[in-house]
Amino acid sequence: MSIIKTKNLTKKFKDLLAVDGVNLEVEEGECFGLLGPNGAGKTSLIRMIIAVSPPTEGDIWMLGNDLRTYSRQVKAILGVVPQLDNLDPDLTVLQNLMTFARYFNIPKGEAYRRSMEVLHLFELENKRNNHIRELSGGMKRRLLLARGLINMPKILVLDEPTIGLDPQAKYLVWHKLSELKSQGVTQLLCTQNMEEATVLCDRVAIMHQGKILSLGSPQELISRYVGSEVWEIEVNSEERDKTIKEMESRGLDFDKAGDKIHVFHIEAGGQVTGLVDSPEGLRRRPGILEDVFFRLTGRSLIE
C-alpha cells in the first residue's frame, strides 16, 4: 500500500502555479527523495502533504485516509523537520522537546524519557539546559531532527535536513536516517544535495516548474539519462565548434557544460577517440545523479 498518495495535486498562488498536477506514490518504509532547483515547488508540495497548506486542487491520501478529513490523525504520526529553524527561542533545549511532546499529548514522564533519548541520538544531551541562542547552527539543525522524532513518527518529512552542516554532522545525520529507515520509518526527503539523495533514497523524483519530470531509483535515472560513464571533454574556444560538429556527426549524446562538453551513454571508448588532440582534454568518470539533474532541469539559473 502507498503510505503517501497524491492525485492531480495542484497549488496555485496569485500568479504562480507552484505545484502542477502532481501524482505521487510513496511506499511504506522507503526513503523517497524530492529533487529540484529553487522554486521547483518542492516545499509547496511538502506543505500540502503535512496538512498545513490546503491544495488548490487534487487529493492526498496518507495511509489510505483522505487528508482533508483526517489531518489531525495524520499529523499525529508525522515527524516534520523544516528547512528554516523554528525552534522556540523562549525555551531551553529540553523544554523545546518537552513542549513539543505536549502538542502530541504525550504524558510528561514519557515525554522526558523520549526527549533524553532523541537528545542522545543526536549527541545533544549535554546541551539540554542551554538556550537556543547558545547553540551553533549545526546543533540547531540536529535539535530540529531530534524534535521531529519526539512522537516516534511513522512518516518523517525532511526539508533540506543537512543544509549548513559540517561533514561530521552531515554523516551523523545520514547514519541516523539510514537507521530509522531500517526500523521501518518512511521518509520523504527534500534536498538539493545530490550525494545525499544517492546515499539515502530508494527512489527520487526530479521536480521542475511544479511538475515531476522523472522518477526512479538513483541508479535507474543515471542509466536512463546519463549512462554509467560520463566523458568530459575540454576544448579551447577555437576548436569548440569543430568538435561539436564532429560529435553531432558521430551521433553522440552530449551537453555543453560551461567550458566543458559532457558526453553521455558511451558504450565503447572508441566513440570519443580523436575528438581532441591531447589526452588531457579527455576525462572519464562515473555518471552521477547531478548529471541527471542538469540534463532534466537545464544549466541556467531558474529564478
Added chain:
Amino acid sequence: MKPFSWRFIKVWQRNRDVFFRLWHSEAPGFVAEPIIILLAMGFGLGAYVGLVDGQEYIKFIAPGIIASYAMFSASFECTYGSFVRMEYQKTYDAIIATPLSVEDVVAGEIFWGATRSLMTGTIILVIATAFQLVPSPWAALIPVVSFLEGVMFASIAMLFTSIVPTIYSFNYYFTLFITPMFFFSGVFFPLTSFPEIVQTLSWVAPLTPVVHLIRALVNGELQLGLLGALALILILTVLFFSLSLITMRRRLAV
C-alpha cells in the same frame, strides 16, 4: 469558520511556561506602572479635583485603572507578543505541523492574553483594596470580569495581528484605538464631562462597558443596566473571536 478544540490548552501552557520564566521583565509594565498612575493621579491630581458627588478622585479612578491595565495586558500580549511568535520565531508554523490546528493556536493565544488580563486586574485589585479604595465585597467578581474583558481585547488584537503586514502597524492600533480609550472611556473623567459627540463615541468603545461594570462592582452599586454592559462585552467577544479564527487561518494556511 472551523471550531477550535481542547488542544488549545497546549498553546496556553507553552505561553504560561515562558511567562513564568521571564515574568520579572514583565512585572514593571503590569504592576508598577498602574500603581504609579493610580497614586500619582489619585493623590497628586486628586488634590485639585472636586467630583460632583463628593467622591474622592482616587476612588473614582481605581476601577478604571483596573479595567485599563487589564486591557493593556491582553492587547500587548496578542499584538506584539503574538506577532513576534508568528512572524519572527515561527512558533505558529512549528505548532500547526503537530496535531494542533490554526484555530487551536489562535484560541490558546487569546485565552493566554485573557489570563494576563486576569492576573493584572487581580493584582491591581488587591493593591487598591490594601489602600482601602474598594468598599464593596462585590469586587470579588472583578477577576471574572477582567478575564472576560481579556478575551474581548485579546480577540480584537488577534484580528488586527492576523492582517497587519509588519510589526510597525501596531503603532496605529495603540495610538488610534487603545490610547484614546484609556482617556475617553470614563477612566479619569466621568463621561458626562465630555461634549455630546465624544460621549456617543465613548459608548461604542469596548472599554467603556468594562469600566462601567468594574466601577459598579467596586462601589457595590448593582443595577439592571449593567446587564446591558455585560451583553455588549459578550457580543463583541464572540464577534471578534470568530473573525480572528477566520482571518488567522487565511494568513497561516496558505
